[in-house]
Amino acid sequence: MVGKIVRNQKLNDKYYLLEIKCEEFVREAKVGQFIMINTRHQDYTNDPLLRRPLGVANIEGDKFSLVYMIVGKGTRLLSECQKDTEISFSAPLGSTFTLLRKKRTALLAGGIGIAPVYWLAKTLKEAGCVVDLYYGGRTMDDVVLLEELKETTDHLVVTTDDGSAGIKGLVTDPFGENVNSYDQIYACGPKGMLRAVSEIAMGADVPVEVSLDERMACGLGACLGCIIYVKEGDETLQKRCCVEGPVFDGSKVVWDTVCK
Amino acid sequence: MSDILKTTFCGVKFKNPVITASGTFGYGLEYVKHIDISRLGGISVKGISLTEVPGNPMPRIMETTSGMLNAIGLQNVGVERFLKEKLPALRKHDTKIIVNFWGKTLEEYVKVAEILDDADVDMLEMNISCPNIKEGGIAFGTDPEMTYKVTNEVKKVLKNKPLMVKLSPNVTNIRVFAKACEDAGADAISAINTLLGMAINIHTRKPYISNVTGGLSGPAIKPVAVRMVHETFSSVKIPIMGIGGITNWQDVVEFALVGAGAVQVGTANFVDPQIPINIIDDLENHLKVNNIASFSELVGKADFSK
Ligand SMILES: Cc1cc2nc3c(=O)[nH]c(=O)nc-3n(C[C@H](O)[C@H](O)[C@H](O)COP(=O)(O)OP(=O)(O)OC[C@H]3O[C@@H](n4cnc5c(N)ncnc54)[C@H](O)[C@@H]3O)c2cc1C
Ligand SMILES: Cc1cc2nc3c(=O)[nH]c(=O)nc-3n(C[C@H](O)[C@H](O)[C@H](O)COP(=O)(O)O)c2cc1C
Ligand code: FES
Numbered sequence: 150m151v152g153k154i155v156r157n158q159k160l161n162d163k164y165y166l167l168e169i170k171c172e173e174f175v176r177e178a179k180v181g182q183f184i185m186i187n188t189r190h191q192d193y194t195n196d197p198l199l200r201r202p203l204g205v206a207n208i209e210g211d212k213f214s215l216v217y218m219i220v221g222k223g224t225r226l227l228s229e230c231q232k233d234t235e236i237s238f239s240a241p242l243g244s245t246f247t248l249l250r251k252k253r254t255a256l257l258a259g260g261i262g263i264a265p266v267y268w269l270a271k272t273l274k275e276a277g278c279v280v281d282l283y284y285g286g287r288t289m290d291d292v293v294l295l296e297e298l299k300e301t302t303d304h305l306v307v308t309t310d311d312g313s314a315g316i317k318g319l320v321t322d323p324f325g326e327n328v329n330s331y332d333q334i335y336a337c338g339p340k341g342m343l344r345a346v347s348e349i350a351m352g353a354d355v356p357v358e359v360s361l362d363e364r365m366a367c368g369l370g371a372c373l374g375c376i377i378y379v380k381e382g383d384e385t386l387q388k389r390c391c392v393e394g395p396v397f398d399g400s401k402v403v404w405d406t407v408c409k
Numbered sequence: 410m411s412d413i414l415k416t417t418f419c420g421v422k423f424k425n426p427v428i429t430a431s432g433t434f435g436y437g438l439e440y441v442k443h444i445d446i447s448r449l450g451g452i453s454v455k456g457i458s459l460t461e462v463p464g465n466p467m468p469r470i471m472e473t474t475s476g477m478l479n480a481i482g483l484q485n486v487g488v489e490r491f492l493k494e495k496l497p498a499l500r501k502h503d504t505k506i507i508v509n510f511w512g513k514t515l516e517e518y519v520k521v522a523e524i525l526d527d528a529d530v531d532m533l534e535m536n537i538s539c540p541n542i543k544e545g546g547i548a549f550g551t552d553p554e555m556t557y558k559v560t561n562e563v564k565k566v567l568k569n570k571p572l573m574v575k576l577s578p579n580v581t582n583i584r585v586f587a588k589a590c591e592d593a594g595a596d597a598i599s600a601i602n603t604l605l606g607m608a609i610n611i612h613t614r615k616p617y618i619s620n621v622t623g624g625l626s627g628p629a630i631k632p633v634a635v636r637m638v639h640e641t642f643s644s645v646k647i648p649i650m651g652i653g654g655i656t657n658w659q660d661v662v663e664f665a666l667v668g669a670g671a672v673q674v675g676t677a678n679f680v681d682p683q684i685p686i687n688i689i690d691d692l693e694n695h696l697k698v699n700n701i702a703s704f705s706e707l708v709g710k711a712d713f714s715k
Contacts (some may be wrong), residue, residue, distance in 0.1 A: 187681065195475045195628045195656065199679055239682065240441060366470050366477060367679040369443060371435035373455075374470035387417045387463060387484070392439075406467065 151173055152272045154234045155212055157227075160293045162200045164261070165228050166206075167215045175208050177241050178264060180272045181265055182283035184240035186215075188223040190230050197223045200238070200404065202365045202391070204265035204337070216293070218261040242368055244396045246358055252278040252332040256302075257320055257346050258284045259338020260291045265360050266337050267294065270301040279303050281327070285320025285342070289313040304389040328353040336360070336399065340408045347399030357399035361407065378403040391400060413696050414689065416450065416704050417703075418648055418671045419571040419596045421531050424539050425451040426704050427661065427689050430456040430652055430675035431456055431509035431534065431575075432481065433626075434493040437502070443682040448689060450609055451505035453673060454491070456536050458510065459517045461487035471608050471617035476629030477652075477676060478606050480620035483511060483539055488524050500529060509575070511536040515559055518549075522563045526570050533570050535563060538577030538602035539624070541580035550577040552591045559591035569678025571652060573597040576641070578630075579605050583637045584644040591645040593646075599650040599673065600641055601634045627676040628654040635667055656684060 152171030159165055160274040174184075201223040207214040217224050230236065246269050254273055258266040263284060270286060273280050280301065286292040292307050292314055298320040299305055307315025314324060321342065328349050330335070334380050336346040337360040350357035363375040371393035378386050381402045413424035428451040433439060438454045446452065464484025468531070471478045486494065488510070498505060508530045512518035518535065525533055537550035537559060560574055573589050574590045576583060578601040587598055603624025608617045616622075634653025641649050643698045651669025655661060656677045677684040701707065 179577070195680075197472060198475055199472050199477065200681070237681070303458055362468055364468060364472075366472075366479070366676075367433075367439075369435075369682065370439040371433065372470065372479070372679060373464060373481050374479060376464070376484075377466055378471070 150239055151235050151242055152219055152232055154167075154230060154232055154236060157199070157230050158217075159228070159234070161290050162384045163218050164293045165219070166294075167217065167227065167230070168212050169210045169215070170383065171341065172211045174240055175211055175213055178205055178208060178213065179241065179245040180205075180268050181246035182241040182243050182267075183368075183395060184215075184238040184242060185352055185365070186227070186236065186238040188226045190234050194256070197226070199366055200280045200368065201315045202362075202368055204395070206264040206267045206269065207242070216261070216264040216267065239368060243391055244394055246335055246396050247333075248272060248276060249278060249333055253279040253330060254281070254333045255324060255331045256280060256282045257324060257328070257334070257336035257338065257343040258282065258339065258340070259320060260286050262336070263293065264337070264339030264362070266335065267301075269335055270298065274301050281331070282306070285309065285338070287311070288316070288378065297405065323347060324340070325349050328355060331355055334399075344400065344404040344408055348400065348406070351400045358396050359399040359402065360395045361397060361402070362395070365391050366393070378406040410596045411693065414693050414704055417670055418650070419532070419573070421505060421571060423671060425450040425689050425692070426671035426693070427685050428453055428505075428507065428650070428671060429678055429685055430673035431536065432634070433675040433678045437490070437499045437506075438495065440678070440682055441502075447503040447620060448686050449504045450624040450671065450689075451531070452499070452506055453507040453509050453534055453542060454495070454499075456483045456486050456509045456539065457485050457488050457491050457509050457511060457521065458483065459521050461485065461490065466619045468617065468619055471623070471624065473606070473608055474629060476606055476625050476627030477679075478625055479603070479622030480618045480619055482620070488521050488526055490520070492524075492528055501548065505531040507532045509534045511539060515562060518559050519566055520560050522572075523526050523566045526567050530570065532573060533567070534573045534575055534599055535560070536575045536577050538579075547577060547579070550586070551580055553585045556586050557589040557593045558597050564594040571596040573599050575599040575602055578633055578637055579600050582601050584640050587641040588646045590693050591647050595647060595676070597648045598641055598645065599652055600652045601630070601637050604630050604633060626654070630654045631660060635663060638664060639667040639671050639711070655688070656680065657690050658695055661688060661692055662695065662707060665704065666709070668709045670705065670708050683701055689693040
């Protein structure tokens with residue numbers, strides 16, 4: 150698919166919001182899915198070679214948004230893309246979050262994990278759910294879009310490791326105290342956090358869905374580079390993060406193989 | 410579409426000389442949502458073995474400058490499940506199917522080949538060059554006597570299908586291996602597989618790939634591949650399928666000039682699934698514009714005169 154950049158807005162030194170117009174995509178995309186985006190906006194270079202996986206952070210009208218953090222070459226190049234540039238991607242890819250109506254839900258986001266959670270919060274709210282968002286980052290720069298998030302959540306709890314915004318500490322602490330009041334948990338963020346969230350949820354017998362990151366070459370299920378180990382009954386199965394994921398049942402992921 | 414790209418390679422009639430490379434195109438079906446796979450000359454499927462193989466631990470891939478490392482470890486569903494679950498659906502698409510296969514032992518190579526010889530596929534590609542597993546594969550591809558032996562034994566059981574042997578670039582002199590294949594009765598050679606490589610994360614000081622080493626592929630390896638296809642072409646008479654770093658029609662012409670009768674596109678399928686289709690269209694256009702009657706006219710036409 151090809152889309153046109155509507156805006157590529159700097160949120161702070163690390164985070165950007167990229168809005169792309171593409172009717173075909175917005176018709177098909179479901180919450181939790183991702184795209185493989187070509188970060189080279191010229192085709193005369195081979196570097197970076199592979200496309201980058203990014204979660205879909207929002208859809209409005211014929212436009213969709215990505216929220217991304219600058220980590221390396223690909224995301225740096227993306228941040229240099231100008232308005233009206235045409236950008237190509239394969240999409241929509243991967244599994245989706247299970248959508249519920251009128252339930253009490255807790256959403257957890259760690260750092261850039263906010264991307265898919267942003268759209269999820271909006272969608273659940275529209276479906277009449279109670280949406281509590283626990284959003285943690287290292288410092289105040291790692292928690293973005295707070296104004297927008299206030300509108301799509303019932304409670305927004307912010308934590309930072311250094312206390313520069315919200316409560317000082319880990320996002321799992323305030324969540325852990327309230328876990329029993331929810332029907333469903335959703336989370337996206339660093340693997341260690343997702344493991345902790347899943348363990349808390351399992352302890353309270355609440356279903357939990359996590360969105361996992363793995364390095365990806367194809368994003369289409371062909372290369373087998375993105376395997377996540379999942380328990381089903383007595384068996385450990387290999388699932389492709391790009392096809393059967395990125396959203397997995399957090400109680401079934403074999404965390405020892407994911408967090409190394 | 411015109412006939413200008415039609416290519417006969419070891420008796421198999423391909424609609425064009427552009428084939429997708431093993432391990433980069435799954436079982437073909439993964440790409441159906443993204444491109445019209447019936448446009449392709451053919452598909453070489455993920456390396457199949459006698460029984461299902463789980464592959465290597467994660468992480469298995471890492472991008473490097475103009476290339477990537479992989480140590481997937483030949484994960485595959487095994488020959489029985491491939492024939493039952495994948496092949497029928499793949500066969501619905503009008504394209505040639507090459508089955509890439511391998512074994513842990515000589516006996517396994519022979520057994521898989523025997524099974525595939527009776528299956529509804531067009532050609533076999535024997536992988537003796539995967540650098541990512543300890544047993545089998547590479548052991549057969551880095552010792553000319555073993556290369557001869559496995560090719561010869563497999564050839565003995567094949568009654569219906571042409572056999573192409575895929576060579577490793579991780580040898581000093583590829584000519585010796587090409588010759589061993591030809592002498593043992595191989596119908597064709599494909600070259601090259603990935604180059605053994607490695608990358609270290611300087612912050613954690615650990616290898617990026619759990620297997621420590623991985624196979625390098627992509628544009629970074631193209632000059633090595635072109636040289637090796639040239640060396641192979643100048644030492645054997647059987648046809649050669651050129652592989653390594655192809656991303657556009659110019660690359661295909663370059664491989665043809667040094668002797669590739671057809672080509673495989675690998676890592677480029679990850680870069681953009683549309684690439685093989687673009688190559689086919691652009692190649693056809695190139696031949697037409699330059700009044701070249703067919704792709705085969707280019708094969709081996711590089712000019713080495715000084
Ligand atoms: C399903 C999925 C959804 C994602 N959604 C988002 C999102 O919405 N916003 C966002 O900012 N990031 C997201 N990421 C992470 C993002 O893909 C990486 O940050 C990005 O690929 C880094 O590329 P780079 O060239 O800037 O970094 P480099 O470090 O130069 O990249 C080198 C290689 O490593 C890979 N890589 C590096 N970090 C990661 C990572 N965390 N996960 C997977 N691959 C990685 C790259 O793709 C590339 O192949 C997501 C990852 C996955 C798998
Ligand atoms: C992820 C990956 C998996 C591969 N798996 C196989 C395989 O199963 N069998 C095989 O013969 N070659 C395999 N290869 C090698 C490719 O078929 C090809 O020879 C190599 O990548 C060089 O071509 P390229 O530069 O166009 O990718 C694999 C390559 C990659 C990148
Ligand atoms: S990224 Fe290739 S199979 Fe998932």
